[in-house]
Amino acid sequence: MSAPKKKTFKIEPFKHRVEMDPKYAEKTWKLLEHAIHEIYNHNASGLSFEELYRNAYNMVLHKYGDKLYSGLVNTMTWHLKEISKSIEAAQGGLFLDELNRKWRDHNKALEMVRDILMYMDRTYVHNNQKIPVHELGLNLWRDNIIHSSNIQARLLNTLLELIHKERTGDVIDRGLMRSIIKMLMDLGPAVYQEDFEKPFLEVSANFYSVESQEFIECCDCGEYLKKAERRLNEEMERVSHYLDAKSEGKITNVVETEMIANHMHRLVYMENSGLVNMLMDDKYDDLSRMYNLFRRVPSGLSTIRDVMTSHLRETGKQLVTDPERIKDPVEFVQRLLDEKDKYDKIINLAFSNDKAFQNALNSSFEYFINLNARSPEFISLFVDDKLRKGLKGVSEEDIEVVLDKVMMLFRYLQEKDVFEKYYKQHLAKRLLSGKTISDDAERSLIVKLKTECGYQFTSKLEGMFTDMKTSQDTMQGFYACQSVDTSDGPTLAVQVLTTGSWPTQPSATCNLPAEIMGVCEKFRTYYLGTHTGRRLSWQTNMGTADLKATFGKGQKHELNVSTYQMCVLMLFNSADRLTYREIEQSTEIPASDLKRCLQSLACVKGKNVLLKVPMSKDIGEDDAFLFNEKFTCKLYKIKIGTVVAQKETEPEKQETRQRVEEDRKPQIEAAIVRIMKSRRVLDHNNIVAEVTKQLQSRFLPNPAVIKKRIESLIEREFLERDKTDRKLYRYLA
Known part of the structure; x- marks a missing residue:
């Protein structure tokens, strides 16, 4: 059962009925209207702002907000129309001064009016969704001053004319320009953009279109780029001084389009001064300027990169295929290194070390170095020249720098195994003749090669150094024997070479003098007596x-x-x-x-x-x-040196190539077996692709050779063809 409801009573105070003066609102508004007139007439010092605020407060409190707000609109509009007449009457250069002065006065007046009508702003304006007093003042200024039929066009033309004067070298009042432009920005983004920025960009585009055409007809590429760079900097400076910061991207885009993008190809290919001439003459400043300007426009950098690549490939092709230039292998490689140094410096100093340009440089060098089949041999000969003793004015530090540069060329070689073949021969001659600048330099290069290509690439080279050390110990043991008399007759220094580590040499016949044969036989007896199961053959040609x-x-x-x-x-x-x-x-x-x-x-x-x-x-x-x-x-x-050609003769070249091809066969077969062992079944094209990918760090195998090795593996029953699809192979476990 619910409890009974309690009755509540509310006691209200007695309301004294106050009679309102029927003319209260009119009288109060007249006071406020007079105050607004006084503010606009610069007579605000005699006004009581506290009393005016209280009057405005009471009008809103007594529901006369509409009258107060509409009266404010009408009064401010009347004053702004009078101000408009004053601005329109200003002649020549006084026009902007008068506009700026009246704008400052209006802002001051607006602040005072807003202080008086603060309560209206907080309550009436908010509740009735009216425009706040300050924003209302800006809108009225826009509608009655800026958009006045006699001011709008005149203001725009005056601003554009002043900017044109500044572009043509005259000095203008930037402070006044900044004030006027800020006024437009204060009136809202739409006012600034529609009344100034949009026509400003259009006029600028026309200006730079005409000027760029004049420049390109009378200037070379370098001079034109300087002018374009200066114009771009001027526009950015102009923005920083008196334009909206958001205009920077728009005006610079205009300059970039009219002065760079529209003339890009003509500039790059300009006769006697374009990109190719800059590259040939090492004009780092001009190249840097072109890079920094072209990077601002679509496809600008790709245009520079394509032209540089095309030029580099053409000059590189001439470098490696010109019969006169390939007569001296050392000079041939030095030219390549000089060319690499030249473009490395250009990319570093002028192209901000741009990775895309570095990749283009690398691909170009890889392209033309491999056009000459003898590049691996020549690079090895160059290394041989630098590592032999007797090089004047070359320190070990200099050699290390050169070796690092040579490694860059080595990376471009597609036939690294050919380089290995020649390098092994040249290293053998240096070690056996004792004509190496230092063991440290030799080992340093081997470490670099091992880092680049792996242990297998250098294992035999390291074995050669091991043999040299072992041979020294062997000779010490030989001469330590009591039976060996070194007081009279010839002395012998023998290097015992492991067959697998050293380059194979044809066993040439040579009848040694009897005196030499005697000591040779003593060494043979000693060596075979201390080692079992070994055989010695003399390499007299080395x-x-x-x-x-x-x-x-x-x-x-x-x-x-x-x-x-x-x-x-x-x-x-x-x-x-x-x-x-x-x-x-x-x-x-x-x-x-x-x-x-x-x-x-x-x-x-x-x-x-x-x-x-x-x-x-x-x-x-x-x-x-x-x-x-x-x-x-x-x-x-x-x-007394032996007269011998530095380069291989044609028969020697063919013999080396034959040995390289023979060495490649087991490598190709091993790669095929590795792939098929993991994949079990694979078609011909995929085998070729994967074998090429596996072996490309040493050489690029010929697809025809891969096919022959597959046939050989099928014959030896490592693989078999699919019975239904002849291009499909299966691995036989």
Whole structure:
């Protein structure tokens, strides 16, 4: 059962009925209207703002807000129309001054009026969704002043004219411009954009369209870019001084379009001053300016990059295919390094080290270096030249820098295994002849190669260094033996080379002198006595010798010669004159090597320890040779090199290529087996693609060769063809 409801009573105070003066609102408004007139007439000092605020407060409180608000609109409108007449009457340069002064006055008046009508702003305006007093004042100024038929066009034309004057070199009042532009911005984004910015951008586009056409007709590319850069900076400066910050992107876009994008291709290809000329003449400032300007427009950088790539590929192609330029391998590689240094510097200094440009440079070098099949050989010859002893003015630090640069070229090679072949041959000659600048430099390059290509690439190269160290220990043991007498007769230094590590050399015949054979046999006996299951074969074509020679009048010299040259010279201990055929029969040196050997001993001025009859540069089979008794030289030690071509001959080149191709076969087969073992079933095209991907770090295998290796694996039953699809292969476990 619910409880009974309690009755409540409310006691209200007694309301005293107050009679309102019927003319209250009119009288109060007249006071407020008079105050607004006084404010606009600069007579506000005599006004009581507290009393005026209270009057406005009471009008709103007594529900006369409509009268107060509409009266404000009418009064401000009347004053603004009067102000408009004053501004319209201002002549010439006084127009903006008058406008700016009246705008400041209006803002001050507006602040005072807003203070008086603050209660109306907070209550009446808010409740009736009216425009606040300050915003109302701005709107009335916009409608009665800025959009006045006699002011609007005049204001725009005056502003644009002043900007044009500034662009043509005149000095204008930037402070006044800033005040006027700020006025437009204060009136709202739409006013600034529609009444000024939009026509400003249109006029600017026309201005720069005409000017850019004038410039491009009379300036070279570099000068034009300077002018474009200056105009761009001027516009950005103009924005920072008196335009809206949001206008910067719009006006710079106008300059970029009219001065750069519209003339981009003409500038790049401009005769005698375009991009190619800048690249050729190393004009870093102009290139940097072009890069920074072109990056601002669509496809600007790609245009520069494409032209640079095209030019670089063309010059690179000429560099590697010109018969005159490839005569000297060292010069050939040096030109490539110089070209790389040149473009690295351009990209670093002018193109902000842009990765896209660096990639374009790398792809271009990879393209044209591989156009010359001998690039791997030439790069190895260049390294050989730098790492041999006797290089004047080259420190180990300099060598390290050069090796780093060479590694850049090495990365571009598609046939890295060909480089390995030649490098192994050249390294072998340096190590065996002791003509390397330092072991540290040699090992440094091997470390770089290992980092680039992996352990397998350098394992045999490292084995060569191991053999050299082992050989030193072996020789120490040989001469430590009591039975070896080194007091008289020739001394021997032997390097024992592991067959698999060193480049294979054809076993050339050569009859060593009896004195040499004796000590060689002693070493053979010692070595085979300390090692079991080994076989020694002498590589006489790779050795050197130091001979003591006595010439006429007792003049003595020490000759540094090859083993072949030693064999020839020692024949003259028992004969004064020998024919070519007698020398050939006695030494059994291969004819091509013997001719080069005799040529270096008899035909090189200053080192001709032999005389040739008849005298000529070429060696004939009917020639005779005599010991040169009258030979003289200021030096005691004389090095007699062998006349030999630095580059391979065509037969040697073909032989090397054949060996490379043979070495590739097992690598290709191993890759095929690895792929098929994991995939089990695969079609022909995918096998070719995956084999190429696996081996491209060493060489690019020929698809035809891959096909042959697949056939070979099928014959040996590693793979089989699918019975229904001939292009599909299966792995046989």
